[in-house]
Amino acid sequence: MAFLQSHSLLFLLLLVLSLLCSLSSQTVLGAFGSTRIRNELGPLLSQGCNIIDEASGNLTEATRRWQLFASPNFDAVVQVNNEADIIQTIKYANKYSIPYLAFNTGHGEIKSLGNLRAGIQITIRGMSNITINGNNTATVQGGATNLDIVSTLWKANKQTVSGTCECVGFMGPVLGGGHGFLQGYHGMAADQLLEARVVLANGTVAIASRNQNADLFWALRGAGHNFGIVTEVTTKIYDVPKNDTWYYETFVYSGSSVEMLFTELNNLKGAPAAFEHYAVYLRLPDVDPSNAVVLFSILYHGLATDAEQYVAPFRKFNPLSDTNGTATYPQLAAITGNGINDDICQNENSNRIRYPVYLDRYDPKAQKAVFDNFNMTTARYPALNASLMLFEGLSTQAVAATPINSTAFPYRNYFALSSPVVTYAPNTSFDATAQNFGRSLRSTLYQTSNTSNLRAYVNYAVGEESLQNLYGSEPWRVTKLKGLKQTYDPQNRFRWYAPIGL
Ligand SMILES: Cc1cc2nc3c(=O)[nH]c(=O)nc-3n(C[C@H](O)[C@H](O)[C@H](O)COP(=O)(O)OP(=O)(O)OC[C@H]3O[C@@H](n4cnc5c(N)ncnc54)[C@H](O)[C@@H]3O)c2cc1C
Missing domain, CATH: 3.30.465.10 (Uridine Diphospho-n-acetylenolpyruvylglucosamine Reductase; domain 3)
Incomplete structure (x- = not known):
């Protein structure tokens, strides 16, 4: 009996030991400890290559992203200096089955990123030559x-x-x-x-x-x-090009101009590559304290006199304001609100979720329905009132002229890329409301798009799309x-x- 007892004890001990061994080779990082990454990986990296972890401090800052919804989670950040650092980090992470992700400026926002837990962030921002x-x-x-x-x-x-x-x-x-x-x-x-x-x-x-x-x-x-x-x-x-110049004109409209605006844009589908447009539904309380408005910009690559035929119709749609000017190519970012000092470039501790869909033309009624939904929902839920509804009409001639099968990018024939950017302070009890808002805006546009496949730009995707939506239906x-x-x-x-x- 005593022999049997000591035998089964021995068996139990062996079982526990073998379990421990297999755990350490699989590696659960929580048990692994981030300082161990620093101690073991650090010596393999180039001089000055920084590893940041909980113990070293600044992990929160080093993993800060443009938006917070479904963020990945990291135990350590390796700020690489060169390709060899990346190779060493990947080999090390593979050895212990630690997940890893490249990080440049942290604007990636798709939900699937949130599946990464206890990983290594490989920050490549230092490699910018x-x-x-x-x-x-x-x-x-x-x-x-x-x-x-x-x-x-x-x-x-x-x-x-x-x-x-x-x-x-x-x-x-x-x-x-x-x-x-x-x-x-x-x-x-x-x-x-x-x-x-x-x-x-x-x-x-x-x-x-x-x-x-x-x-x-x-x-x-x-x-x-x-x-x-x-x-x-x-x-x-x-x-x-010689004498390169861009003309821009920016209008603000109330919701009553929406259908006229998008009807006219459809008329300009055949305009030259020089003509581009952006429309944004948003709340600008200084302009209209009660209702959302439309911020609409035309960019024209050329002289104001040449732009005139394309711009003139938009002055008739009762704009609340109308400003214009000329710009160099590098100034276009700031003119369209995409500059380094603009709100869009600040990491504001917000959730920002997009629901993209490519459109072949604007359906003026759907555009108005989306405006009304945006207006009503952001009034009903003030938490959503920093949200945007974007329509990006960058010209597409050379995009469409490039053979459709030449790259994995699948959507070369479209007129505009639309996407709500649903913005709100992190609050899990509000997630469903916020997501339903984004889904409903996209759904209205998609239903009028006459395509059986929802065409979503992978770089804006929320992460609810199918592989066919992101990578093409063929x-x-x-x-x-x-x-x-x-x-x-x-x-x-x-x-x-x-x-x-x-
Ligand atoms: C404010 C804003 C403006 C935008 N404007 C545009 C635009 O004008 N045109 C457009 O096409 N898209 C635009 N996007 C979408 C943009 O393409 C994606 O958000 C993109 O993922 C951002 O890359 P990042 O390096 O800035 O962000 P990160 O979060 O650092 O990277 C995003 C992902 O890209 C991968 N990655 C980045 N760099 C590398 C690399 N060197 N090697 C391998 N993988 C890498 C990683 O998987 C990473 O998770 C915009 C997004 C935002 C938030």
């Missing part, structure tokens, strides 16, 4: 921002397609396609890429271009968040992407941003 090469190309590191690229190129009398908002990363938009002011002339920001260097999930570096790993190169331009960390790209750049697209995941990320390490899955 931009080199202008002789052949109208530039080499841009993965941590550059739109402001970095616009200002650096401008000093050399060059420009390229990049996202419109100065504080947003350059690569983040590119990986999902990348909409920008110059897309009507040159295509999406992703269409400018000639080559990319990518650290893959296994810690090796792949060069992706039309000639090398062409399938990866295809995937990076539209579904890129799923395939690795891009350390550097070579992108096309362009000479700034069945081969998602099949191809899943196949490429098997090749380049068979363990699905990059599964946090709009995950394709295996």
Whole structure:
């Protein structure tokens, strides 16, 4: 009996020991401890490469994001200096099954990011060099921002397609396609890429271009968040045209002008690439303390006299205000409220959730219904009154002219990109109301869009969309992407941003 008892005790002990062993090889980071990451990974990194964790302080600041809804959660932040730091971090994290995510400026907002818990944030912002090469190309590191690229190129009398908002990363938009002011002339920001260097999930570096790993190169331009960390790209750049100038005119309208405004915009579908527009439903209490208004801007790449034929009709729709001026290309960000000092570029401890849908034309009645919904709901729930309803009418000629199958970005034929930005102070008991607001605004627009697939821009997606919504409805697209995941990320390490899955 005593023998039996000691035998089963021994068995129990062995069982516990083997369980402990398997736990330590799987690694639950909470038990692992973030200081251990610093102690073990730190010596493998370049001099000055910083690791931030709870014990070192500043973890909250180092992981601060543009918005808070469904944020990922990190035990440690590695502020990398170079590609080798990224490789070491990925290899280390893989060894202990610690999840990781590239972080540049923290504007990523899709819900799936919130699935990442107890991970390592790989902050690439320190890698922001931009080199202008002789052949109208530039080499841009993965941590550059739109402001970095616009200002650096401008000093050399060059420009390229990049996202419109100065504080947003350059690569983040590119990986999902990348909409920008110059897309009507040159295509999406992703269409400018000639080559990319990518650290893959296994810690090796792949060069992706039309000639090398062409399938990866295809995937990076539209579904890129799923395939690795891009350390550097070579992108096309362009000479700034002689006597380059932009004319802009900005109107504020009350809701009663909405149908006239969007009817007229439909008439301008065939306008040249020089004509672009933005419309925003929002609350401006100084202008109208009771009701939402429409802020509407026309950007015209050229002289005021040439813009006149496109702008004149909008002066007849009873604007509450009408301002105009001329600008250089780098000034467009500030003129459209996308400048580094504008509200949109401040991390305000708010939840900000988007529900994007591409539109082929505006349905004036739906536009009015959406305005009324926006107006009523933001009046009923003052917590929502910093929300926006955006309609981005950047010109699309060169986007549409680029072969539709040439990149993973699937939506080249559209007129405007709409998205509510539902904004409110974090409050879980209010989440359902806020989300239903965003869903209802998008649903009204989608129902009039005459497409069987909801076409959602992956970089604005909320995370409720299907893979077909994000990556295209042609069945081969998602099949191809899943196949490429098997090749380049068979363990699905990059599964946090709009995950394709295996
Ligand atoms: C205020 C605002 C303005 C915007 N304006 C535009 C616009 O004009 N045009 C447009 O197309 N989009 C725009 N977007 C959407 C934008 O494309 C996405 O939010 C994008 O994810 C932001 O990238 P980031 O690097 O700034 O943010 P981050 O949160 O740092 O990155 C977002 C995700 O991108 C991936 N990522 C970033 N850099 C790399 C890299 N080097 N290698 C691998 N993965 C990387 C990671 O998965 C990361 O989670 C805007 C968004 C906001 C909030």
